[in-house]
Amino acid sequence: xxxxSHVSPLAPAYFPELPxxxxxxxxxxxxxxRYKGRTDVMLAVLQPGTAIAGVFTKSATRSAPVLDxxxxxxxxxxxxxxxxxxxGNSNAFTGHYGQASVSEITAxxxxxxxxxxxxxxxxxxxxxxxxxxxxxxxxxxxxxxxALSDAAIEDAARAIMTTDTFAKGATAEIEIDGKPVxxxxxxxxxxxxxxxxxxxxxxxxxxxxxxxxxxxxLLSKLTETTFNCITVDSDTSTSDSLMLxxxxxxxxxxxxxxxxxxxxxxxxxxxxxxxxxxxxxATKFVEIRVTGAASDADAKIHGLAxxxxxxxxxxxxxxxxxxxxxxxxxxxxxxxxxxxSLTIRFGDILVAENGWVSPNYSEDQAAxxxxxxxxxxxxxxxxxxxxxxxxxxxxxxxxxxxxxxYRS
Amino acid sequence: xxxxSHVSPLAPAYFPELPxxxxxxxxxxxxxxRYKGRTDVMLAVLQPGTAIAGVFTKSATRSAPVLDxxxxxxxxxxxxxxxxxxxGNSNAFTGHYGQASVSEITAxxxxxxxxxxxxxxxxxxxxxxxxxxxxxxxxxxxxxxxALSDAAIEDAARAIMTTDTFAKGATAEIEIDGKPVxxxxxxxxxxxxxxxxxxxxxxxxxxxxxxxxxxxxLLSKLTETTFNCITVDSDTSTSDSLMLxxxxxxxxxxxxxxxxxxxxxxxxxxxxxxxxxxxxxATKFVEIRVTGAASDADAKIHGLAxxxxxxxxxxxxxxxxxxxxxxxxxxxxxxxxxxxSLTIRFGDILVAENGWVSPNYSEDQAAxxxxxxxxxxxxxxxxxxxxxxxxxxxxxxxxxxxxxxYRS
Numbered sequence: 001x002x003x004x005s006h007v008s009p010l011a012p013a014y015f016p017e018l019p020x021x022x023x024x025x026x027x028x029x030x031x032x033x034r035y036k037g038r039t040d041v042m043l044a045v046l047q048p049g050t051a052i053a054g055v056f057t058k059s060a061t062r063s064a065p066v067l068d069x070x071x072x073x074x075x076x077x078x079x080x081x082x083x084x085x086x087x088g089n090s091n092a093f094t095g096h097y098g099q100a101s102v103s104e105i106t107a108x109x110x111x112x113x114x115x116x117x118x119x120x121x122x123x124x125x126x127x128x129x130x131x132x133x134x135x136x137x138x139x140x141x142x143x144x145x146x147a148l149s150d151a152a153i154e155d156a157a158r159a160i161m162t163t164d165t166f167a168k169g170a171t172a173e174i175e176i177d178g179k180p181v182x183x184x185x186x187x188x189x190x191x192x193x194x195x196x197x198x199x200x201x202x203x204x205x206x207x208x209x210x211x212x213x214x215x216x217x218l219l220s221k222l223t224e225t226t227f228n229c230i231t232v233d234s235d236t237s238t239s240d241s242l243m244l245x246x247x248x249x250x251x252x253x254x255x256x257x258x259x260x261x262x263x264x265x266x267x268x269x270x271x272x273x274x275x276x277x278x279x280x281x282a283t284k285f286v287e288i289r290v291t292g293a294a295s296d297a298d299a300k301i302h303g304l305a306x307x308x309x310x311x312x313x314x315x316x317x318x319x320x321x322x323x324x325x326x327x328x329x330x331x332x333x334x335x336x337x338x339x340x341s342l343t344i345r346f347g348d349i350l351v352a353e354n355g356w357v358s359p360n361y362s363e364d365q366a367a368x369x370x371x372x373x374x375x376x377x378x379x380x381x382x383x384x385x386x387x388x389x390x391x392x393x394x395x396x397x398x399x400x401x402x403x404x405x406y407r408s
Numbered sequence: 409x410x411x412x413s414h415v416s417p418l419a420p421a422y423f424p425e426l427p428x429x430x431x432x433x434x435x436x437x438x439x440x441x442r443y444k445g446r447t448d449v450m451l452a453v454l455q456p457g458t459a460i461a462g463v464f465t466k467s468a469t470r471s472a473p474v475l476d477x478x479x480x481x482x483x484x485x486x487x488x489x490x491x492x493x494x495x496g497n498s499n500a501f502t503g504h505y506g507q508a509s510v511s512e513i514t515a516x517x518x519x520x521x522x523x524x525x526x527x528x529x530x531x532x533x534x535x536x537x538x539x540x541x542x543x544x545x546x547x548x549x550x551x552x553x554x555a556l557s558d559a560a561i562e563d564a565a566r567a568i569m570t571t572d573t574f575a576k577g578a579t580a581e582i583e584i585d586g587k588p589v590x591x592x593x594x595x596x597x598x599x600x601x602x603x604x605x606x607x608x609x610x611x612x613x614x615x616x617x618x619x620x621x622x623x624x625x626l627l628s629k630l631t632e633t634t635f636n637c638i639t640v641d642s643d644t645s646t647s648d649s650l651m652l653x654x655x656x657x658x659x660x661x662x663x664x665x666x667x668x669x670x671x672x673x674x675x676x677x678x679x680x681x682x683x684x685x686x687x688x689x690a691t692k693f694v695e696i697r698v699t700g701a702a703s704d705a706d707a708k709i710h711g712l713a714x715x716x717x718x719x720x721x722x723x724x725x726x727x728x729x730x731x732x733x734x735x736x737x738x739x740x741x742x743x744x745x746x747x748x749s750l751t752i753r754f755g756d757i758l759v760a761e762n763g764w765v766s767p768n769y770s771e772d773q774a775a776x777x778x779x780x781x782x783x784x785x786x787x788x789x790x791x792x793x794x795x796x797x798x799x800x801x802x803x804x805x806x807x808x809x810x811x812x813x814y815r816s
Binding site for chain 1: 465467468469470498500501502503504505506535536537538718719722723725726728731732733735736738739740741744745746747748750760762763764765803804805807808811812
């Protein structure tokens, strides 16, 4: 793969201090699946009774680990659970061999950790179509199990990175019935990132208790406006998975609690935006706010059409306030639009209204705005009350460099 | 705009020798709409009784000239007709001013040429959202009208270029009832190219006579498998137009003639592929053949998902036989696919079958194939008899260079 020699200019200044989440322990190891000189496997073990929810890629060619997780998730919470993730190889499009690898790994994890195999979840991320050397992972399981620690979540975040240039974590803390409840999550992802799925690999943990079915419903709902509203390159991964585990160690049931939902949403939004900030080759972080659409669904279609347009993304890379390309993207999206009722703003700058450029528009002012690192493009369709916000990055030479040479 | 200093490596060796088409005369001029030192306006005048058909962008933000053409096309053939095209400015998203420009230009063309204003069609291509300096065009109309020649089609092809690196023409000749019938067409386009529309500016002329309604039906049908099966960057223009004029000067009615349809299709296919060969920054021409899909529509969805994937396109640019990304694109397309019944070939090389890499696959052999300039990616879904072929190019640094700096 391409060597990533520098951290994204959009990266947060530092990895956040994540709180210990009672009921979950982590370990990571260097199994040499593909990368040398770094960790590439993480193991998380969850205490008995932990409720687990998951959202996965909708790809028709999804990987063997994704299919295995989806088959297991419907079952009721019971004994302990485990999550094992490797980077470097996605175990996707590997036929029956891929399924066999998942069986071998989950059986071995079950044996070493004492977790029932039906509660062992795996994920693999990296190159598609090459056999996963699962024996390299299996030989590391004793070491991983012996190293489990409730303080090792940051190391776990590093072990699941592929083309990521920084590790991604987010946290929130609230009180329910006077008791502290914590949420901590980690994520990886920077390319093959597009919505309509549970993008990338994301693991979120809370010490709250939560009803299993309600947890799944909550996760699915919040995914729609967080991970399903980001895009780097419009490409959808075969492997990507988002899992949320509620251990109950805090002694509080958060089922249906509004403050918990808000806190969880903030963690999911933070992690999803960090993925965009690590978009392959990204130099600009762009928020696209669509309002006044005929429906929320239409607003999201428009937002994604703008966010995925190579011409919009290259204009942003060139710091060119080329609002004509925003008009183009709205026009092609397929959702309802009326040229003459459109309003477009770059930040606070009114660019276009009434079907044409605003009479007060200053190209110099807009060009100065485009030099910023965090940009907002706001579009009002003038048709109804539908709205959506999506996040993306620019399209640069860096993206070409990383992806024209990924496997060499 | 970016300076285009070199011709696409995929360009044909020379502009084809286009035959004279009885009943149509051309002229071009340098009006200075935006570019300096080159022609930027073309005029074509068609003899009375010419049948004219057109297909236009489906963009919801389409330009004033497109709206004007669409309003005029339904009318029966009658007197002479005229087509006036400028490059450098698209007169799109220019509000009421844009409509006024079209009215001014078509009225002036009518006055100078004697063609009824209802038979004057225009198109504008270039930057979106800036007022069209229509007076610069109008002052050139007398010069254009005086220079009309039946031999000036190549100059017309040059006058409509924007980021194109070569002029595009194609021709075919057949006999009907022992009489020669000729077809000649010109096109421009290299970016903001995606299907589901009449892509770019394309003008095709024949000296056959053809029933007006049947001509429109024929053009619409053939567009689906030619211009609507190409993509450079998945972006859909606000301006683009395809018009076909049948002058009848050959004294032959070709309505419903199968040989004529085949010949017209070959001209349309040739021009559409030339647009891909001039794709912004392109270094590889890629044909994507999809077979075995559940339906033809599904096959086209898969083909376009592969053709529009930035990860597939950058892998091709890097000469990397990264078939995993082809699997990914099929998986995300939304059309029916079964991982385990997929077959993928790069040229004649069997890459993947039965849900995994072929046992005889040689990465070295595939890597050698990818060094070629014209590539074929063949996908069989193994589900049914649906098929489609689409054409695209790779995604390179050249695309970023051209589009990050288009307006500066």
